Amino acid sequence: MILLEILSAISDFLWGTPMTVALVGTGLYLGFRFGWRYNFRKIGFHFQNTFGKMFQKGDGAGTVSGFAAACTAMANTIGVGNIGGVATAIVSGGPGAVFWMWVSGLLGMSTKACEIILGQRYRVKYSESMDEYMCDRSFVMKNALGWKRGAVVLAVACFLLGPWTCCVQTESVTSSLQEGFGIDPLLSVIVLGVTCFATIAGGLKRISAVMEKVVPLMAFIYILGGLGILLMNVTAVPAAFGLIFKSAFTPMATVGGFAGATVRDAIRYGIARGLYSNDAGTGYGIIAHASAKTDHPVRQSSWGWGEVFLDTIVVCSVTALSLILTNAYIDYPNIDSAQLTTVAFKVAYGPFGGWFMAIAIAIFAWTTIIGMYYSCEKSVNYAFGDTKTNRRATWVYMVYYMLPCVLFYNIEADALWAMTDLLSAIYVIITLLFIYTQQKEILRLFHDFWNRFLPAKEQGEHPEPVIYGAVDKKAKEVQ
Template sequence: MESLLDLLWAMSDFLWGTPMTVVVGGTGLYLTIKFRFYYMKKIKFHFKNTFAKMFKGGDGEGSVSGFAAACTAMANTIGVGNISGVATAVTMGGPGAIFWMWVSGLLGMSTKACEIILGQRYRVKYEKSMDEYLCDRSFVMKNALGWKAGSVILAVFVFIFGPWTNAVQTESVTSSLYEAFQIPPIVSVVFVGLTCFLTIAGGLKRIARIMERAVPFMAMLYILAGLGVLVMYIDQVPAALSLIVKSAFTPMAGVGGFAGATARDAVRYGVARGIYSNDAGTGYGIVAHAAAKTDHPVRQSSWGWGEVFLDTIVVCSVTALTIIITNSYIDFPDITSGQLTTIAFKVAYGNLGGYFMAIAITIFAWTTIIGMYYSCSKSVNYAFGDTAWNKKMTPIYMIYFMFPALAFYDLEADLLWAFTDVLSAMYVIITLVFIYAKRKEIFRLFNDFWDRFVPELEAGKTPEPVSYETIEK
């Protein structure tokens, strides 16, 4: 096991080294400039088309509302990545990693928008086996780039290896529930497994219905609890923010039990954990938003702003500041997973904080596993097509999907995160290839929306739907 961990860390260090950091950051900057900074400065528009329309059905064709699709996406983003991911970022990269999380988030808004546009643009409708609009990386690879053989290989790779990242979720659940309530890990795993299975068995409609209720409620409750910690330690918040910025550019020496971190560590872990948390560049946005009802792909891409802002700028910041101002990462150096955030809340609120965090992590992990199932299952749908085989294989895949989460929950958190980093890096490379290959089409749609579609709507006209080239069914 130690040799496997060394191998995974070596692969992770290579994949998330300076070249990847430069490419991911550079791509985000390039897209932000090409999009005229609209995903940063058109805040009023994006707010009106995201959070202000949470309970509206949406216009245009699709399977679920834009908000329901976004909640399915946010099930992947707002979750354990905000808790365990931030904890490991701070312990491995120091407080400075949070600064680079913010940077990756701001630039990642445009990257996530591209994913959403691609998902809407190249989606298809399965009418025989599912009656559902869908898309994922394989659909884009075939319909946008014409790589049929590669798209099948990619689909098989995703539906085989994707479920193994769920072990990160169940490890966080078992460690947190044991820390707070001394619940035996096997009990926690069985509970999570059964409830997840019952939910995913209901298909997209049930998943979307539950996500649009559970995700916003738990996110707001967590934010309020975190803000309570910041109020309690308000005099230490300025120093914590200063430490984050300062250590983003200079090495942070060891303090207490904290071993210290270089500026390179801060960048590496900040960007990697930021991407894992908000999914910008991983391609998950392609999947979740393809089913959304919308009158134009670029309107749905407003959630590229909404998801990343809520996830990275708000929720991750709350977690990071809680860990830093309570000194938890220094006083408890041997703890690197979600358990560290639980301890931080216990420092602030006593046992009540530990109980709250254990429950929060459980719900976040639960929604993330369900969101991940939806994403991985689209690769199964692609591999078997709109046929009877698709219908037959889906229930079998549900069982396989849950297996890693239930069987390998007790592995070391470092091993699980190393594997997750490797898989995320591979997804990012593939997604960036898509974005660069279809950048002209992405920019065409973006300009069509802002230069034609929106002005005609504001003038009281009914704009013609955006035109597409032929997509192979």
Template sequence: MEQIMALNGFINGIVWGPPILVLIVGTGLFLSLKTGFFSLTKLGYILKNTLFKMFAKDSKGEGEVTAFQAVATALAATVGTGNIAGVATAIALGGPGAIFWMWLAAILGMTTKFAEVVLAVKFREKTEDGRFIGGPMYYITKGLGWKWLAVLFAIFGALAAFGIGNMVQSNSVAAALQSSFNINPWVTGVVLAVVTALVIVGGIKRIGAFTEKLVPFMAAIYILGGLAIVIMNIAHVPAAIGLIFSSAFTGHAAVGGFTGAVLAQAIRYGIARGVFTNEAGLGSSPIAHAAATTDHPVRQGLWAVFEVFADTLVICSITALAIITSGVWQGGLSGAALTTEAFNVSLPGGGYIVSIGIVMFAFSTIVGWEYYGERCAEYLFGPKVNMIYRIIWVPFVVIGAIGGLEFVWDLADTLNGLMAIPNLIGVVALSGTVFALTKEFFTKENLK
């Protein structure tokens, strides 16, 4: 087992080396510059047409689920343990400066995910049984004709789902429940597996109906708890923000170390965990958005911007500030244990909020990512594989619950990186289509 972990760590270091980080950040910067950073300049318009229309049922156009059900499914898969354990891990390994790089990855990632979703809706397909399917494998194939690249993405996506969307999530749930309530990881794994099976058997419509109810509820509980802690430590917030910015360029690890290496860790873990939390560039969320009922690809793309904004710039920031202002980030803890300690120190019983948050966040991610992996498998083998994929998916929930945290996280990072490469190549190659559709939409909406 030690040899396997060492090999996986070595491969992970290669996958998440400078080339992939440059590709992720570079793609986001390129798309942001070409669209005039519209995700920031038009943020008010975007929130007006997403956040404030969250429960509207008057979606126009074709699709399987409402626009919000699609984004709820995407958020269910996106808002997971990365928002709790991932942020804490980034701080523990890269210092507070990692949060700056996480923010930067999110700001640029808003446009990247926008482009992904626009392409997913533009090139989606309608199956004989009336389902709408899409994602990187379809826009790479139909938009570029590069079948080989689409197949690579589908292979990596079908496999990555078992890491980021399955084992990492059940592992964090098991650790949280064992720490807070002394529940055996085996019990947690089996219960999670059974409930997961009950939800995913109904496909995207049942998943969408489930997530549109769960996502707002789970986010509200965690955000309110986190905000309470930040408010209680409000006097330390300016210093915490200052530390985040200063450490981003000088390096300041939780346990010390060589400055150059620490700075590199801050950049690496900040961007890697940022991608892990909001999934911009991975090509995962567009798979859910492709099923949305909408009259224009860009209209659904606005939900993608909101998705990253809510996930990283709101929820992850609350977690980061709660950890740093509480002063526990230098105590040697990592992952969910660090976030739990921050909540417990600042708010009596606050650890229970983290435990409940992890359970809800992780379960929703397990459900959402099953759909992603299944669509990738369907692209490779046809619809007959769907039920087989679901049957295989369920036992891995149990395996993740009893697996080692370090190995599972490294495996998830590795598979994420491999998944992002073909997707980002496709997005950049098809960026002209994104720019043309964006200009067409905003001209029609009378927005410059």
């Protein structure tokens, strides 16, 4: 209890004014510097270069297609954060938290784009231990800032602590399957552990192949389920939106089982859960998109818009409106996280809703655990370099990664979220440091794409692809 209180106190402080100012301020600053091309302008271009080219392999050098890389990234974002995270935000911050989730998403599009550009710019290629282009925070810290010792410390911290954040996913799986089907949590954990391990053992190509099939399909099915609730309550939808906007700027009083929330609560939980959902500013975009085949880093950064739009503006909104329209957050005060969303679907669809959500949450959490593994594995790869030791260390790490997920599935959700918030805040601080110190290079590539490369392509010319990535054993960047 004391540890939980300490973690909660620290995360409450960080996700109060400091993180709100940092993330919103950075989003506004980057939006201005980019001419709002990722937020409001050029939406047609971004849609065409993301969802419009989902099944194209992509030009240039890389390990997987741009869409496959994006699906690996969205495995981290479209999942329990959309389901359990939104429920936690509304329970703790009221419906107004949803508005601040939207704000974090709209502004986070530019931040996520910067991460993707950094990942492409400072990526390397390992050819001895694995045939793969890669990057993570440690590679950027070394290749961009020259902080070799700090990069090693960061890599070790990431691969040691990263697996523990996945306990949030496991808790969501066990609670939802128990709620929906009465399945013993131990059985759920065993199946989860075995299937996750079998997938990550196949490396990036197997992970991305599975993710590009499962993630879009499950997102589509879940959105349909949420839209069904909206249609059943279509006359109440305008009032639900009104409640979201009103309580974003005015305190919401106690009603039924809901304890009430201040505007500060709405902002704090909306920004925090929004970030956990779309990962904008945490640096995960650096990792997932570094492997993508693309002819220019800025083209791949279109997924900075695509991911956040689908994740926060679409999927999170569907969850939030489902909770509000069914009144679940008021009528079931002792339930939180993904279990509350499950209850909301049961209210709307009866027992079928509970079964649907139990399956959806299990699959979403499964994909998130796998996506998170890939992120953590890159830290292992950095720490051991492009050597035979790296290959052996990766296999050992697979086992370590799965242990917290399997052994600590019954930790209280509050403790899991407090620890996740704290780690996310640390990742944000590091990522924002990268963005601000490397903004000159980011903007150079940005203007090169929009002012030179893209116009040349549109005029039928064939400009040389802009590709980065080392191929030698020491992983030195090719200029």
